[in-house]
Amino acid sequence: MFVIVNGTLLLLKLGVLTSFLPETFPKESYYYDWINANILIWGVILAVHSIIVLRHRFTFFKKWEERQIQKYMDEDKDHVDKYR
Incomplete structure (x- = not known):
């Protein structure tokens, strides 16, 4: 159109x-x-x-989201291990 x-x-x-x-x-x-x-x-x-x-088709956004999730998971794990 x-x-x-x-x-x-x-x-x-x-x-x-x-x-x-x-x-x-x-x-x-x-x-x-x-x-x-x-x-x-x-x-x-x-x-x-x-x-x-079409944002789900762009791999950059998905990879960025996965990196951010992994970063927060690592920070949380470090925080938990610090108090063991």
């Missing part, structure tokens, strides 16, 4: 689709300046969403 919508908007901004627009529709280039911001903002939101949804 991102590619279709923003691709269409980009083609509209570049003037490729202006022949399909009605005569009363604005065709000045400054009218389409918001399209760049739309692509950037929507792209950042999509990237963050993808990272959150």
